[in-house]
Amino acid sequence: xxxKNEFDVIIVGGGITGAGTARDCAMRGLKVLLIExxxxxxxxxxxxxxxxxxxxxxxxxxxxxATECIEENKILRKIARHCVDxxxxxxxxxxxxxxxxxxxxxxxxxxxxxQADIIDPKEAIRLEPSVNPTLIGAVRVPxxxxxxFRLCAANMLxxxxxxxxxxxxxxxxxxxxxxxxxxxxRTVDQRTGEKAEYRAAVTVNAAGIWGHHIxxxxxxxxxxxxxxxxxxxxxxxxNSIVINRCRKPAxxxxxxxxxTVCVIGTTSTRVPYExxxxxxxxxxxxxxxxxxxxxxxxxxxxxxxxxxxxGVRPLVSADNDPSGRNISRGxxxxxxxxxxxxxxxxxxTGGKLMTYRLMAEQAADAVCKKLHVNQVCKTxxxxxxxxxxxxxxxxxxxxxxxxxxxxxxxxGRSGDxxxxxxxxxxxxRSLVCECEExxxxxxxxxxxxxxxxxxxxxxxxxxxxxGTCQAELCACRAAGLLAKAHGxxxxxxxxxxxxxNERWKGMYPVAWGETLREGEFTQWIYKAVLGL
Amino acid sequence: MKxxxxxxxxxxxxxxxxxxxxxxxxxxxxxxxxxxxxxxxxGAFGLLGFRPDxxxxxxxxxxxxxxxxxxPYRKVGAAKMHEYVNRVKPFFASCGVxxxxxxxxxxxxxxxxxxxxxxxxxxxxxTLYEDSVVSIGRKALIANIAGYxxxxxxxLAEGLEKAGVTCRxxxxxxxxxxxxxxxxxxMRSVNIARVMDHDQVWKKFVEQVCVLLRDEDVVVLPxxxxxxxxxxxxxxxxxxxxxxxxxxTMAPSVPGIRCQSALKTAFEQAGGEFxxxxxxxxxxxxxxxxxxxxxxxxxxxxxxxxxxxxxTGGFFGRGLQATAEAVSEPxxxxxxxxxxxxxxxxxxxxxxxxxxxxxxxxxxxNLRAMKAGKEMENVYVIGSELGGADALCExxxxxxxxxxxxxxxxxxxx
Numbered sequence: 001x002x003x004k005n006e007f008d009v010i011i012v013g014g015g016i017t018g019a020g021t022a023r024d025c026a027m028r029g030l031k032v033l034l035i036e037x038x039x040x041x042x043x044x045x046x047x048x049x050x051x052x053x054x055x056x057x058x059x060x061x062x063x064x065x066a067t068e069c070i071e072e073n074k075i076l077r078k079i080a081r082h083c084v085d086x087x088x089x090x091x092x093x094x095x096x097x098x099x100x101x102x103x104x105x106x107x108x109x110x111x112x113x114x115q116a117d118i119i120d121p122k123e124a125i126r127l128e129p130s131v132n133p134t135l136i137g138a139v140r141v142p143x144x145x146x147x148x149f150r151l152c153a154a155n156m157l158x159x160x161x162x163x164x165x166x167x168x169x170x171x172x173x174x175x176x177x178x179x180x181x182x183x184x185x186r187t188v189d190q191r192t193g194e195k196a197e198y199r200a201a202v203t204v205n206a207a208g209i210w211g212h213h214i215x216x217x218x219x220x221x222x223x224x225x226x227x228x229x230x231x232x233x234x235x236x237x238x239n240s241i242v243i244n245r246c247r248k249p250a251x252x253x254x255x256x257x258x259x260t261v262c263v264i265g266t267t268s269t270r271v272p273y274e275x276x277x278x279x280x281x282x283x284x285x286x287x288x289x290x291x292x293x294x295x296x297x298x299x300x301x302x303x304x305x306x307x308x309x310x311g312v313r314p315l316v317s318a319d320n321d322p323s324g325r326n327i328s329r330g331x332x333x334x335x336x337x338x339x340x341x342x343x344x345x346x347x348x349t350g351g352k353l354m355t356y357r358l359m360a361e362q363a364a365d366a367v368c369k370k371l372h373v374n375q376v377c378k379t380x381x382x383x384x385x386x387x388x389x390x391x392x393x394x395x396x397x398x399x400x401x402x403x404x405x406x407x408x409x410x411x412g413r414s415g416d417x418x419x420x421x422x423x424x425x426x427x428x429r430s431l432v433c434e435c436e437e438x439x440x441x442x443x444x445x446x447x448x449x450x451x452x453x454x455x456x457x458x459x460x461x462x463x464x465x466x467g468t469c470q471a472e473l474c475a476c477r478a479a480g481l482l483a484k485a486h487g488x489x490x491x492x493x494x495x496x497x498x499x500x501n502e503r504w505k506g507m508y509p510v511a512w513g514e515t516l517r518e519g520e521f522t523q524w525i526y527k528a529v530l531g532l
Numbered sequence: 533m534k535x536x537x538x539x540x541x542x543x544x545x546x547x548x549x550x551x552x553x554x555x556x557x558x559x560x561x562x563x564x565x566x567x568x569x570x571x572x573x574x575g576a577f578g579l580l581g582f583r584p585d586x587x588x589x590x591x592x593x594x595x596x597x598x599x600x601x602x603x604p605y606r607k608v609g610a611a612k613m614h615e616y617v618n619r620v621k622p623f624f625a626s627c628g629v630x631x632x633x634x635x636x637x638x639x640x641x642x643x644x645x646x647x648x649x650x651x652x653x654x655x656x657x658x659t660l661y662e663d664s665v666v667s668i669g670r671k672a673l674i675a676n677i678a679g680y681x682x683x684x685x686x687x688l689a690e691g692l693e694k695a696g697v698t699c700r701x702x703x704x705x706x707x708x709x710x711x712x713x714x715x716x717x718x719m720r721s722v723n724i725a726r727v728m729d730h731d732q733v734w735k736k737f738v739e740q741v742c743v744l745l746r747d748e749d750v751v752v753l754p755x756x757x758x759x760x761x762x763x764x765x766x767x768x769x770x771x772x773x774x775x776x777x778x779x780x781t782m783a784p785s786v787p788g789i790r791c792q793s794a795l796k797t798a799f800e801q802a803g804g805e806f807x808x809x810x811x812x813x814x815x816x817x818x819x820x821x822x823x824x825x826x827x828x829x830x831x832x833x834x835x836x837x838x839x840x841x842x843x844t845g846g847f848f849g850r851g852l853q854a855t856a857e858a859v860s861e862p863x864x865x866x867x868x869x870x871x872x873x874x875x876x877x878x879x880x881x882x883x884x885x886x887x888x889x890x891x892x893x894x895x896x897x898n899l900r901a902m903k904a905g906k907e908m909e910n911v912y913v914i915g916s917e918l919g920g921a922d923a924l925c926e927x928x929x930x931x932x933x934x935x936x937x938x939x940x941x942x943x944x945x946x
Contacts, residue, residue, distance in 0.1 A: 280880070283874060283875055286856075287856070290856070427678060427679045430679045430680075430681060430719055431719075432681065440679075440681070473682070473782060473783075476645075476682070476684060476782055477681035477682065477684075477782075479684070479687070480681060480684045480685070480686055480687070481681075483684075483686035483687065483690075484686055489646070489686045489687050489689065489690035490690060492686065492687070493645060493687055493690075497882075497883065500882045500883075501881065501882040501883070503882070504880075504881075504882035505880065508878040508879075508880055511854075511874070511877060511878050511888070512854035512855055512856050512874065512877075513853075513854060513855060516847050516854050516877075516888065517847045517848050517850070519878075519886075520846060520847045520848045520886075520888070520889070521572070521848045523882065523886060523889075523924060524569075524572060524848070524924060525572060525782070525783055526882075526883075527883065527924055527925075528574060528578075528649075528924055528927070528929070529572065529573070529574045529643070529644070529780060529782075529783065529785070530643055530644050530645045530780075530782075531643025531644070531645055531647040531648070531649045532645055532647070532883070
């Protein structure tokens, strides 16, 4: 097993599940290869609320998921402190809702081990002034927000620190099979077209909704149910506490504050599998999100919408539920040898961002069992890079020479890893992104350490271009840094065009008001002035 | 207060119109919100750079009859277009803005990303080229200010290398910029230009460039010089023993801001009054006549006028407003040409022509605004507030502003 293309385990998929599984396997001493066809966190991982569920949302309808959520909630607060914002959450009852549901809700929460305190509506308004003032009931639960990009990058980084090899922009074309045994994968590099083969005793399918396709390459059918969820990001953090509706889970009933913005969502619509790569938000979805969102926090009606986006939940079909709302968010770990007679192949799917670590643990357990490796999971007690030492404030203090906002932003994003950001030279402190306070040093650290190949990757690592201006200034600056780092301006220029298109994709569904103004300005700058 | 003309908006079209009117004896007041498109200019004006198929236009005046019937140039009329085109350079020169270029024939300019774009007339920062393969020299020294990210030297160098120019990149660090750098968001073109102007810091910069210069025959610098006085550009060209070419930066635009302040000064020197940082919030009408307007800052003071010129721009300038339901004109509630269905407003491809850029206030043939289907007697609409043109894809933004500015002034003068 000395060949560089031979591994103990190959993990397909660079979302949070794949990253978590790679970390877990690598920490148990396995030789790990992770393969991702795009960048990390491009699928459902980067297209959700960023809600650190308390589990309360599922307490009444899905006890198993609720219990998993609260346990993972407590773990993430420890191991991924730098990715978590402890906002707390409300479940509010509006006049149109049945207040009787509240009692059932609280009872179910407590039964699942979730703290749930009924508070006076007036007290709720005092604590969260943006909440709909007509509310007739409020329950406080330990919800929070979590940055999925940061969380995914931290898992990926830790996997690499434990020896895992990560290949991004590499697609699995087929499996190397011998009879009914999976021996490895044949891949193609998306950028160069170069083909390669990698072998391992076990291959894990952690490709989210695209796992349907990966499984089919091994002749296995997983009944995936692609459920599209659309969300809107607003340009201000209007609420500081997560606001949910205290009723059976429905459309657009969660408002989550995250960094400088807040997010309303989601819808749930079954979409054809073929469309999963081309999600766009419809005007009807935008209208629904706005109408329902304004019921949680009326100020949203007059708040600028930054962008609209949609992800696809990798649910596994259970019954004939047209929206997918009733399918369990529970974890599905399939040993295909037991299920389908295909050896050396495991699928980990279902679940959710909140339970990624538990999913990874189950997948790694399955892998270890196959490899006859007797190592226990340590991910629940081992902090991720960024949360390993000290508090965010402590790290900020260490970066004392830097302007205070840049410090906070960098330490907030990178945790103790922020110490690796070059800040000594005045040039390192120049700002690339003014909205999100991203410095040259931070961008260069991401390019160097975090597998950044293009601007969109850089955005996922640092929030470049995610602020109120939606990249009109910073994209061009960041493209200059990438041109320097990669030594190719032509590629950076093409990349800049892709990036602007990607930004516009989230803007056009909400292109009115300030968003259209910003769009017109950005188009003027990039086309007329810069001549792209 | 009573004026002959109240101009709403302080951008290029309004200034051109206001100066023309004031110089012919009309008493004008201009209400300006502050920033306008000149602040984001490339330093070059476009009259008509591209056909709808994307091909470059060489002689804009020969393309006029191919434009759609509701295009602002069709409303100005072919005869007037020919006349105005040759009036532009002397007009701007009289305001202290020297423009280069052949009024009847397009040239090319180098963009900040190293590509070329057709251009009509250009401010003295911008070098115009006859050919689309720009010939700036053999070897170029591209000199930036250290830590300044809005001058994208890597892109520029590659564009030039493709045109056969060997490039060397250098960054000059001056202690004068340390203060800007401590607040990193301050490293923007205009702030740099202010430091360059102060105490002639630009001379120190140029000295450093001269030290760095080896055998290069051309020196490329960012457009961050001569914010107060464009003669600095000439002095820089004299100090450096090589051809000096200035290239644009990310917005805001130093030449654009210099041009805006020169035109504003010309307007005021001619006797025009300027209300800066104010906006019209209400109006009084009698049938198809606007009698007066009020502004946010003047409170109850009523501004009466015989004529009103609306030059508040497109969406960015807030001349047009879009909600999820409709597009409207906020000052007078004028008729707007825009489809109701918002899916018709945009193209999902960022770089494709965007339908919303063609939206604008509906006017009659002589630029008078329409409201509820009727022609207003004394409201003229000019510049990018007008519909019917995709100024971005056509490369016609400045041309439309100047031509319709001249035209409205003539209409008002009778």
